Amino acid sequence: xxxxxxxxxxxxxxxxxxxxxxxxxxxxxxxxxxxxxxxxxxxxxxxxxxxxxxxxxxxxxxxxxxxxxxxxxxxxxxxxxxxxxxxxxxxxxxxxxxxxxxxxxxxxxxxxxxxxxxxxxxxxxxxxxxxxxxxxxxxxxxxxxxxxxxxxxxxxxxxxxxxxxxxxxxxxxxxxxxxxxxxxxxxxxxxxxxxxxxxxxxxxxxxxxxxxxxxxxxxxxxxxxxxxxxxxxxxxxxxxxxxxxxxxxxxxxxxxxxxxxxxxxxxxxxxxxxxxxxxxxxxxxxxxxxxxxxxxxxxxxxxxxxxxxxxxxxxxxxxxxxx
Amino acid sequence: xxxxxxxxxxxxxxxxxxxxxxxxxxxxxxxxxxxxxxxxxxxxxxxxxxxxxxxxxxxxxxxxxxxxxxxxxxxxxxxxxxxxxxxxxxxxxxxxxxxxxxxxxxxxxxxxxxxxxxxxxxxxxxxxxxxxxxxxxxxxxxxxxxxxxxxxxxxxxxxxxxxxxxxxxxxxxxxxxxxxxxxxxxxxxxxxxxxxxxxxxxxxxxxxxxxxxxxxxxxxxxxxxxxxxxxxxxxxxxxxxxxxxxxxxxxxxxxxxxxxxxxxxxxxxxxxxxxxxxxxxxxxxxxxxxxxxxxxxxxxxxxxxxxxxxxxxxxxxxxxxxxxxxxxxxxxxxxxxxxxxxxxxxxx
Numbered sequence: 001x002x003x004x005x006x007x008x009x010x011x012x013x014x015x016x017x018x019x020x021x022x023x024x025x026x027x028x029x030x031x032x033x034x035x036x037x038x039x040x041x042x043x044x045x046x047x048x049x050x051x052x053x054x055x056x057x058x059x060x061x062x063x064x065x066x067x068x069x070x071x072x073x074x075x076x077x078x079x080x081x082x083x084x085x086x087x088x089x090x091x092x093x094x095x096x097x098x099x100x101x102x103x104x105x106x107x108x109x110x111x112x113x114x115x116x117x118x119x120x121x122x123x124x125x126x127x128x129x130x131x132x133x134x135x136x137x138x139x140x141x142x143x144x145x146x147x148x149x150x151x152x153x154x155x156x157x158x159x160x161x162x163x164x165x166x167x168x169x170x171x172x173x174x175x176x177x178x179x180x181x182x183x184x185x186x187x188x189x190x191x192x193x194x195x196x197x198x199x200x201x202x203x204x205x206x207x208x209x210x211x212x213x214x215x216x217x218x219x220x221x222x223x224x225x226x227x228x229x230x231x232x233x234x235x236x237x238x239x240x241x242x243x244x245x246x247x248x249x250x251x252x253x254x255x256x257x258x259x260x261x262x263x264x265x266x267x268x269x270x271x272x273x274x275x276x277x278x279x280x281x282x283x284x285x286x287x288x289x290x291x292x293x294x295x296x297x298x299x300x301x302x303x304x305x306x307x308x309x310x311x312x313x314x315x316x317x318x319x320x321x322x323x
Numbered sequence: 324x325x326x327x328x329x330x331x332x333x334x335x336x337x338x339x340x341x342x343x344x345x346x347x348x349x350x351x352x353x354x355x356x357x358x359x360x361x362x363x364x365x366x367x368x369x370x371x372x373x374x375x376x377x378x379x380x381x382x383x384x385x386x387x388x389x390x391x392x393x394x395x396x397x398x399x400x401x402x403x404x405x406x407x408x409x410x411x412x413x414x415x416x417x418x419x420x421x422x423x424x425x426x427x428x429x430x431x432x433x434x435x436x437x438x439x440x441x442x443x444x445x446x447x448x449x450x451x452x453x454x455x456x457x458x459x460x461x462x463x464x465x466x467x468x469x470x471x472x473x474x475x476x477x478x479x480x481x482x483x484x485x486x487x488x489x490x491x492x493x494x495x496x497x498x499x500x501x502x503x504x505x506x507x508x509x510x511x512x513x514x515x516x517x518x519x520x521x522x523x524x525x526x527x528x529x530x531x532x533x534x535x536x537x538x539x540x541x542x543x544x545x546x547x548x549x550x551x552x553x554x555x556x557x558x559x560x561x562x563x564x565x566x567x568x569x570x571x572x573x574x575x576x577x578x579x580x581x582x583x584x585x586x587x588x589x590x591x592x593x594x595x596x597x598x599x600x601x602x603x604x605x606x607x608x609x610x611x612x613x614x615x616x617x618x619x620x621x622x623x624x625x626x627x628x629x630x631x632x633x634x635x636x637x638x639x640x641x642x643x644x645x646x647x648x649x650x651x652x653x654x655x656x657x658x659x660x661x662x663x664x665x666x667x668x669x670x671x
Contacts (some may be wrong), residue, residue, distance in 0.1 A: 025483070047561075052471060053482055053569065054479075056510065057509060057510060057513060059506035059507075059509065060506075061472055061502060061503040061506045061507070061511055062472050062475060062506035062507045062509070062575050063510075064472065064501065065472010065473050065475060065476060065481055065503065065507060066472055066473075066475045066507075066510060067474035069413075069461070069470065069472060069473035069474060069475060069477040069478070069479065069480070070474050070476040070477070070479050070483075071476070072461055072473065072476070072477065073411060073461070073477045073480040074477070074480060075480060075483070077476075080458055086362050090502070092466055092469060093469075093472055095502075096465070096469060097464075097466075097469055097472075097473065101454075101462070102668070102669075102670060103339055103447060103667045104444060104447060104448040104452040104666055105443070105444050105452055105453070105454040105462055106435075106442070106443060106444030106446075106447050106448055106499040106667060107445070107446035107450055107666075108443065108444070108454040108455060108456055108462070109461070109462060110670050112670070125659060136434050141668050142668055142669065144669070157380075166669050171384045185478050191502035226460065250604020287489075
């Protein structure tokens with residue numbers, strides 16, 4: 001199978017869906033001639049013109065509010081917020097508008113839109129451009145939350161998210177845009193709420209998403225050298241969450257490490273552990289171990305930055321602790 | 324083309340005072356008497372709907388809160404009659420009047436207000452969240468300024484579809500101090516969206532008078548910052564509201580939007596269910612009642628021979644009857660089932 005990078009897989013998904021459905025359009029800051037801050041849309045302005053690749057002022061509330069209004073009146077916008085950190089400027093639109101409109105109007109209105117954004121540390125851009133804020137959205141009923149880790153997943157999941165009739169917060173990771181992976185030429189989609197076992201194993205389950213899947217796989221390779229066989233479960237979407245696949249893996253390994261780049265306190269990882277407690281407590285032979293970011297802002301200095309988030313070594317250490 | 328004069332207004336010592344005049348086409352004069360009378364009926368519908376809601380409040384049947392539109396009826400009815408049925412509107416927390424002027428079902432509205440399962444929002448939204456696709460109403464909003472981006476987005480839809488629809492985003496005076504006002508109006512301006520931000524300046528953001536929250540005397544002066552057209556009008560004069568909105572809606576349809584209309588008006592009741600109104604005097608309220616939009620319009624129609632006193636009484640009585648029927652419908656309606664609790668969180 002051909003290999004393409006994560007960023008091109010995003011572009012392919014947009015192209016296929018824009019060709020399939022004239023109601024799909026792109027809206028966001030610097031997505032026109034610039035092609036988006038991470039160039040995921042390069043060439044799309046030329047291909048689709050300014051009415052379907054809509055470049056905006058720096059106005060996060062108006063971008064998302066505008067996308068919501070267009071979604072209510074028949075379109076399927078893909079609104080880009082350049083960094084997940086900037087969602088703070090527009091949380092009312094996400095939490096009080098997009099997420100709630102269907103429920104509070106008693107199903108009079110639907111908001112079929114995608115909020116595309118990216119997060120994570122690793123580029124030395126410090127505390128306001130490096131956060132992992134998925135818990136903010138995971139917490140809010142009415143939002144779906146998608147966090148793909150591979151080119152194959154990002155394409156299939158983005159296509160599904162565009163077709164979904166709900167507001168979907170689609171969170172990419174800035175460190176994996178240039179990672180390559182197999183992506184079929186023929187069309188495919190991936191349903192939301194179906195986890196993928198990225199590596200099969202029998203000794204310990206490592207539950208990880210987004211960039212942490214790659215770190216978990218590195219850790220699993222390292223541990224394999226010592227004869228420890230890890231299973232890496234990638235939920236791919238946090239809402240809806242595939243609890244069944246996780247529980248089945250725990251039934252097999254009886255041990256689980258939950259990895260997340262986000263600051264530990266109040267994290268999705270913490271909630272996953274509560275779910276494991278509710279659904280798989282009887283299968284556990286050891287306490288669940290959490291490997292998360294520090295409860296600190298992401299620092300600038302590269303050494304400090306790397307020490308602030310989980311990495312291969314910290315995952316290896318956690319696995320050994322519960323063996 | 325026949326023209327009429329719209330008086331641009333300002334408020335001096337709580338009085339509406341003419342500031343200057345500008346000319347727009349007098350489209351109101353062209354309306355059939357039938358529609359002029361229908362507009363009066365709608366105003367009465369709003370007034371008596373809200374008075375019935377007050378009764379429900381007294382009886383303890385309004386569980387949460389609600390914000391009454393009494394005194395502001397000319398804005399909703401004048402504006403809605405000046406646009407087409409399939410022009411979208413976005414409303415705000417004081418939104419009952421907009422729904423009624425857009426011809427929402429009175430029964431379903433009243434049922435929602437007292438939390439019934441067959442209300443507009445299935446009893447899940449209450450006063451601040453009624454939306455109705457059948458009447459092109461994208462909904463009220465519990466967040467001050469929350470609907471402004473949505474209004475710009477609906478106007479973007481019109482532009483992308485290359486139709487000549489216009490969107491009215493109803494906003495309040497206090498919302499013009501939120502950040503989303505700036506972002507949405509700037510975005511609409513830079514894209515020439517067919518959007519009217521219709522600012523009902525009812526003088527207060529909850530308890531804070533607009534003069535204490537906003538330095539400029541006229542909110543429409545903010546037009547300069549966005550390069551858009553803006554005017555301030557007497558929002559208690561339905562003829563001026565109608566002609567002004569009609570005029571600017573036409574401009575929007577021709578790609579010359581957006582527009583900021585400030586309509587001076589007054590809420591005769593408190594901010595919400597619980598409001599002792601310590602921030603204003605009874606004298607002030609009484610002074611504003613001299614500009615009551617329904618009294619003025621009713622007199623105007625009688626003086627101009629559109630209908631007689633008796634006919635006006637009949638229109639009013641019919642409105643009262645409709646509202647009583649809506650209240651009876653609401654009272655007889657069932658409460659929602661607990662099984663509804665987790666439906667409508669996500670779409671299929």
